[in-house]
Amino acid sequence: MLQVLRAGNRRYCAGKPEHPNQTLDRRSDQAEHQSPFALIHGCVDSRVTPELLFDQGIGDLFVTRTAGAVLDDTLVGSMEFAVSSPYSVPLLVILGHTACGAVTGTLKAMEKEAGNPQLPGEMEDFAAQIAPVARTAGVEGSGSEAVDTVVQANARAVVEQLLERSAIIRKAVEEQRTRVVPAVYDLETGEVSWLEG
Numbered sequence: 714m715l716q717v718l719r720a721g722n723r724r725y726c727a728g729k730p731e732h733p734n735q736t737l738d739r740r741s742d743q744a745e746h747q748s749p750f751a752l753i754h755g756c757v758d759s760r761v762t763p764e765l766l767f768d769q770g771i772g773d774l775f776v777t778r779t780a781g782a783v784l785d786d787t788l789v790g791s792m793e794f795a796v797s798s799p800y801s802v803p804l805l806v807i808l809g810h811t812a813c814g815a816v817t818g819t820l821k822a823m824e825k826e827a828g829n830p831q832l833p834g835e836m837e838d839f840a841a842q843i844a845p846v847a848r849t850a851g852v853e854g855s856g857s858e859a860v861d862t863v864v865q866a867n868a869r870a871v872v873e874q875l876l877e878r879s880a881i882i883r884k885a886v887e888e889q890r891t892r893v894v895p896a897v898y899d900l901e902t903g904e905v906s907w908l909e910g
């Protein structure tokens with residue numbers, strides 16, 4: 714399944730997408746059932762659209778997105794839904810991206826507020842999840858290098874958090890029914906770097 718995503722991303726990077734599974738026939742065929750082969754959990758960023766960057770179509774991917782690709786309870790439930798019967802999705806990708814605004818905002822707030830970012834409203838929630846990752850990564854400032862280091866560390870951290878939080882997903886991984894893989898999308902080249910696998 715990873716191979717299908719790799720191949721799709723190569724087509725997208727080369728500017729030669731095939732736009733598979735986007736026909737009227739595919740739409741009507743998928744109206745009665747779906748069997749997506751992966752779930753992509755990424756950032757809300759308008760430039761990081763999973764179906765485009767992996768060159769996939771209707772019924773191919775489950776997609777969840779939050780600012781900074783952080784988790785919350787409803788989201789973990791959505792992933793458990795994808796991993797459970799009848800879908801039993803064999804691959805979950807945690808997809809960060811370069812120059813992530815949620816990470817940049819958190820790092821800037823950490824600089825301003827002595828390491829304890831306070832963002833307005835509920836944005837505080839993603840900042841509270843990204844800040845410890847940034848502290849562990851030991852980055853300084855909020856420049857592009859620091860941001861991209863935290864983006865990578867965060868994708869890996871989200872994989873760990875997911876396995877810790879969800880007994881259903883942990884069991885599926887232990888039984889080798891699914892894999893959870895961190896990755897980072899490059900806004901400039903369009904390339905997805907797989908952090909393992």
Ligand SMILES: [Zn+2]
Pocket residue numbers: 756757758780781782810812813814815816
């Ligand atoms: Zn982002």
